[in-house]
Amino acid sequence: MAFFDDLQKNLSAAGKQAADKAKEVADLTMKTAELRREEQELKDCYARIGQRLYESTKEVPSEADLDDFNQIEAHLNNIKNIEEEIQQLKGKKPCPNCGKTIDAESKFCNYCGTVLE
Numbered sequence: 001m002a003f004f005d006d007l008q009k010n011l012s013a014a015g016k017q018a019a020d021k022a023k024e025v026a027d028l029t030m031k032t033a034e035l036r037r038e039e040q041e042l043k044d045c046y047a048r049i050g051q052r053l054y055e056s057t058k059e060v061p062s063e064a065d066l067d068d069f070n071q072i073e074a075h076l077n078n079i080k081n082i083e084e085e086i087q088q089l090k091g092k093k094p095c096p097n098c099g100k101t102i103d104a105e106s107k108f109c110n111y112c113g114t115v116l117e
Contacts, residue, residue: 087101091103091104095112096114097109098111
């Protein structure tokens, strides 16, 4: 009987160690996820501040910001061009009057009613 008692104690101890380790790993994972969420929130705040700063000073940027502002404008133009290419591939185009996306073969805009060529 002593053998089974010792075996039961060893298994219980091993099970407790495994449970403790699993809890430790779960806690670490949760804290790591919490840290990543906080870091992302911080980046989002920085991005909002940066966007507001850009919008408020883009007409007269400082010398230090001029290169970055030019890069932003280039990226915005690239994004617009790529979006237009994607719409063309989908058989869509923007309405020249309201800018909404419509079928490329449409005779009129189904949003604003503009007659198309």
